[in-house]
Amino acid sequence: MTADDLKKQAAARALELVQPGMRLGLGTGSTAKHFVDLLGERVAAGLDVICVATSEATQAQALSLAIPMSTLDETPELDLTVDGADELDSALRLIKGGGAALLREKIVAAASRRMVVIADDGKLVGKLGRFPLPIEVVPFGLEVTRRAVAKAIAEAGAAGELTLRKRPDGEVLVTDGGHYILDAHLGTIDHPEALAQALNIVPGVVEHGLFIGLAAMAILAGAGGLTILGAAE
Structure with missing residues (x-):
């Protein structure tokens, strides 16, 4: 079973949490893309939901599937956000932002009653x-x-090299919000909460990829099946 198959399994399990009438946050990245695809099938079959995207890429994908879309200005309170993670620990602390959408992802997650992470178990x-x-x-x-x-x-x-993220063509990557990304290659983060607080007060920092206290549940797919971390409901 490939990593992509595992991601599809996690996405399918998360779809079971979606109820008619929900206001959903749609994540960004390869695993979240599977969730949006599956949600599109449910919408085509008659599921009534309204969604907010965490990136322009997800917005375009959702619209292509005729998923009803809104904005946080129009729909400021969400019931559920389903998103991926680049890394997570057993306390459901996350590193996100590999897809350069961390700012919108965190805003959407914070506006949600519940955030559920979907990933293959190699991210744990x-x-x-x-x-x-x-x-x-x-x-x-x-x-x-x-x-x-x-x-x-x-x-x-902590300690490590800071690199300015660039696109494959060598140009500086610009986020949907018009910002740059510095990637901190730290190896280990012994005190995630302390680092998050320290970065929060640096002028010029818009947001960082430490998502702490936001995820309520993680669905991790592995060769042995699905593992659920956090509250199942």
Whole structure:
């Protein structure tokens, strides 16, 4: 069974949580894409939902499947958000942002009564940090912000290289919000809460990929089946 098959399994299980009339947040990334595809099939069969996307890519995918879409301005309270994760630990702390959508993903998750993570079980780690931590920053004063971010990381007890994320063509990647991303290659994050707080107060940092206290449940698919972390309902 391939990793893609596992992602489809997790997405299918998450779809069971969707009830008619729900207001849904739709995540971004390869696993979330499967969820949106499956949701589109349910909508075509008559399921009544209204959805908010976490990225322009997800918005385009959902519209192509005729899924009814809204915005957070029109629908500021959501019942459920289903999204992937680049990494998670047993306490449901996440690293997200590999797809460069972390800002909108966190805004949507925070507007939701419940966030459910779907992933293959290879994303579960004993300690966060193996996946580079994305930090979304404004382009103005980039070097000043980079230095302040490095200092905040050190003060939180972590260390590692900061790299400016670029597109495959070598140009600087620009997020949907018009920002840049610094990826912090830390290896391990011993104190995620302390690091999150330190990054929150750096001028120039728009958002970071540490999602703490947002996910209520994770559905992880592996060769042995599905594993559920957190509250099943």
